[in-house]
Amino acid sequence: DxxxxxxxxxxxxxxxxxxxxxxxxxxxxxxxxxxxxxxxxxxxxxxxxxxxxxxxxxxxxxxxxxxxxxxxxxxxxxxxxxxxxxxxxxxxxxxxxxxxxxxxxxxxxxxxxxxxxxxxxxxxxxxxxxxxxxxxxxxxxxxxxxxxxxxxxxxxxxxxxxxxxxxxxxxxxxxxxxxxxxxxxxxxxxxxxxxxxxxxxxxxxxxxxxxxxxxxxxxxxxxxxxxxxxxxxxxxxxxxxxxxxxxxxxxxxxxxxxFIQNVLTDWSGELQFAHLSRPRSEPVNRADFDQLASEIFVETSLERSIILKMSQGLLPEPVPLAKIWNRPENESADVAPGTWAEYLRWGSVHLDQ
Structure with missing residues (x-):
């Protein structure tokens, strides 16, 4: 659309x-x-x-x-x-x-x-x-x-x-x-x-x-x-x-x-947030450990899911990603330009499994 x-x-x-x-x-x-x-x-x-x-x-x-x-x-x-x-x-x-x-x-x-x-x-x-x-x-x-x-x-x-x-x-x-x-x-x-x-x-x-x-x-x-x-x-x-x-x-x-994103991070919303907030290089510099880790997290999440459910209702800890994105200072973190989060959003719409 x-x-x-x-x-x-x-x-x-x-x-x-x-x-x-x-x-x-x-x-x-x-x-x-x-x-x-x-x-x-x-x-x-x-x-x-x-x-x-x-x-x-x-x-x-x-x-x-x-x-x-x-x-x-x-x-x-x-x-x-x-x-x-x-x-x-x-x-x-x-x-x-x-x-x-x-x-x-x-x-x-x-x-x-x-x-x-x-x-x-x-x-x-x-x-x-x-x-x-x-x-x-x-x-x-x-x-x-x-x-x-x-x-x-x-x-x-x-x-x-x-x-x-x-x-x-x-x-x-x-x-x-x-x-x-x-x-x-x-x-x-x-x-x-x-x-x-x-x-x-x-x-x-x-x-x-x-x-x-x-x-x-x-x-x-x-x-x-x-x-x-x-x-x-x-x-x-x-x-x-x-x-x-x-x-x-x-x-x-x-x-x-x-829940593949949770499987990959032992349910740590803070680790998921770190991966997604990281600037994404183009092409991806796989010699950089952080870039490689974020790429694996995002690409695996896109490849091995129907949906990525961001749960929060009953989870006080580890703090889920949904609660981190709910914070006023993170209002646009899921679409921040040039980040792995922006790529995840783009991939969810445009990439085929």
């Missing part, structure tokens, strides 16, 4: 009825003006990368917004918790309650706004569209270093699904049932609907992450809701064989496809 950034933003801000399934959905509860500058640039670059065949929408619940959730879903399909959550992660959990419902009603791809998209989506979507391909849903496995998270097989940062999928309908219903009229996610991991699943563990995750596993279990309750379905056989609701669906109809990429 060759439009200017201002033209793309005006397009994103407009209301566009859903006319096909090649939609990219995202959400920021307080609206576009409340989104951080680097995060806005993520979304603008999605539009640039995908071109006119895909519609990118960022929904919200801001008063009088043309992108308000109510224009795309019947709010009665959302649990009462959607309007009751009042804690620090309320926006995140509202998006959890919304994302799978949007895919069920309209089809498309969900991407969290904190993600840099590094590839086109047409080849992934073609598997879902192909009547001869059994793939119904595409996502990212919760597995780091080849080790899967037991009973929580699929994450929710990146999900692709066709309109009307039984899996997305049931996933939304399970998650809505455990959220119901809550005002926070505290202890939601202990809901009776999850009682048959193993307690959350974090195999393959670095010891550098200093977050209690119980807090992560509550924060990632939607992962557990999907895990319930993969372990379930319930002909009464038409869900005849969850394990079979997992084996035959679900395509999962490795978690490195969204």
């Amino acid at each position: 060759t439009r200017t950034e201002d033209e793309i933003v005006q397009h994103i801000l407009s209301h566009r009825p859903v006319v096909h399934q090649k939609n990219v959905w995202a959400f920021w509860d307080k609206g576009w003006d409340a989104i951080r500058p680097w995060t806005k640039r993520n979304i603008v670059d999605w539009v640039r990368r995908l071109g006119p065949d895909w519609e990118v929408r960022v929904l919200d619940v801001a008063p009088h917004s043309p992108r308000h959730v109510r224009h795309f879903v019947d709010e009665s399909h959302l649990p009462p918790a959607f309007n009751k959550f009042d804690h620090e992660h309320a926006g995140q959990h509202k998006s959890d309650m919304l994302r799978v419902l949007l895919l069920h009603l309209h089809g498309g791809v969900w991407i969290d706004v904190g993600a840099i998209l590094t590839r086109h989506l047409d080849d992934i979507w073609s598997k879902i569209e192909d009547p001869n391909d059994p793939t119904e849903v595409v996502g990212i496995a919760i597995a780091m270093g080849g080790e899967a998270m037991p009973d929580r097989i699929m994450g929710n940062t990146f999900i692709a699904a066709a309109k009307g999928s039984l899996f997305t309908r049931l996933w939304h219903e399970v998650f809505s049932a455990v959220m119901k009229d809550r005002t926070s996610s505290l202890d939601v991991r202990l809901d009776p609907l999850f009682a048959h699943l193993t307690p959350l563990t974090l195999p393959g995750f670095t010891s550098s992450i200093k977050v209690p596993v119980e807090a992560i279990g509550d924060y990632l309750a939607q992962f557990t809701a999907a895990g319930r379905l993969f372990a379930l056989v319930d002909p009464f609701v038409g869900w005849d064989d969850g394990p079979r669906f997992f084996q035959e109809n679900l395509m999962l990429f490795d978690m490195d496809e969204l």
